[in-house]
Amino acid sequence: MSKTFADTGVRLSVLDLVPIVQGNTAADALRNSLDLAQHVENWGYHRYWLAEHHNMPGIASSATSVVIAHIAAGTQKIRVGSGGIMLPNHSPLMIAEQFGTLESLFPGRIDLGLGRAPGSDRATMRAIRRGLQQDGDDFPELLNELQQYFESHGEERRVRAIPGEGLSIPIWLLGSSDFSARLAARLGLPFAFASHFSPGYLLYAIQQYRQLFQSSSAEAKPYVMVGANVIVAESDEEAKFLATSMQQQVLSLIRGKPGQLPPPVENIDELWNPMEKAALEERARYTFIGTLSTVEAKILDFIRETSADEIIISSSIYSHSARVESYRRLGKLLQ
Structure with missing residues (x-):
């Protein structure tokens, strides 16, 4: 008998950019x-993540912590979190307080996914007050500071x-x-790779992560999540038609x-043009479009x-109804 998705034990989750479509708000x-x-x-999807982007007319998740609260308040059990918060844009104390508040409101359901890219252009970086000389090299120090805020220190710590x-x-x-793969391995943290838009380094990054992984109180063994763009419809032709919005x-x-x-x-x-088509096709290496069987x-x-x-989709x-239907069809793999 051929293997099915259900046989793999792999989880499915959702990455939502909160798309603003033309004609809507x-x-x-x-x-x-x-x-x-x-x-x-x-x-049956496992988690629902929102991503931080700024100055993007088509994305409504810039205030990521607020949107996480919106989603968590309207659901009951699905994990909700960030995929991710761009930590160098923020004070680690503020992120600790925001996600501490979220965890206090929705205990046992909140994930804090962290990235080191700006999630914006240079002008927006200035508006965020992020220094233009920052290249993410201070991310390990910012992460360590953030982790310290989550630890129990009692009153001896001056800033809590x-x-x-x-x-x-x-x-x-x-x-x-x-x-981040190497850093996650050293700290024993779960790792998610953005293969849905940057497929080139995927296999090398997860190989490095697994090879260098050190067990921790967070994870006893490596845990890898990978991203994919997926559109499922009644026919391959309809799915390809729906995908042209993403391509545009x-x-x-x-x-x-x-x-x-x-x-x-x-x-x-x-x-x-041919060069643009080639660039899109390379970026779409892990884009899966068609019927459920395809x-x-x-x-x-x-x-x-x-x-x-785990795969995050x-x-x-x-069309919102077509997006819901795509996830409904894909969700049949979980049943």
Whole structure:
């Protein structure tokens, strides 16, 4: 008998960029995200993550901690967290307090995924008050400071994170290279790789992570999550049509003109040149589009290639109902 996804024991989770589609508002996007979270919770998805981006007209999750509270308050059991918070943009104390508050409100359900990239352009970095000379090299020191705030020190510590101190909040390191993979291995933390948009270093990074991993109180053994773009529809043709919205949005990023998520088009080849098409195809190495059977076969290949413990799914689809339906169809793999 051939192996199915259910046989692998791999978890499925959701990465939601809270897309603002053309013709809608950020308020619409936030309502749609809560609706999606409530559905995927019922379908057996393990966690629901939101990502920090700034100055992006098509993404409504810039105030990531606030959106996490919105999603967690409207759900019952699914884990909710950041995929991720860009730690160098923030004071570690403030992040400890924010996530300490979230964990106090929704105990046992909050994840803190951390990245070191700015999640923005240089002008936005200035507006965030992040120094333009910062390149993320101070990320290990910022992470250590953050972890210290979560430890129980009592009154001897002059500056304390309250809420936050003494709370057990899973910390994940996120990356698109081997920097965070090596750091996660040294600290014994779970690691998530952004293969949904940066596939090139995936296999090397997770190989380094597993090879260098040191057990800790957080994880006894390596735990790897990998990202994939997935669109599931009734037919391969319909799924490919829906995917043209995502392709157009990535094309706008390549051209330096990010915008809201556009409606799908019948012929995407009319919109890009050969170099742009090649760039998108390389970025889309771990993009799985088609019917459930088509996508399941590709996901099984992905698992064989990575030995991942969990796959986190991003689905940029213009129609909210089609996005919900895509996750519903994919969720059949969990049943």
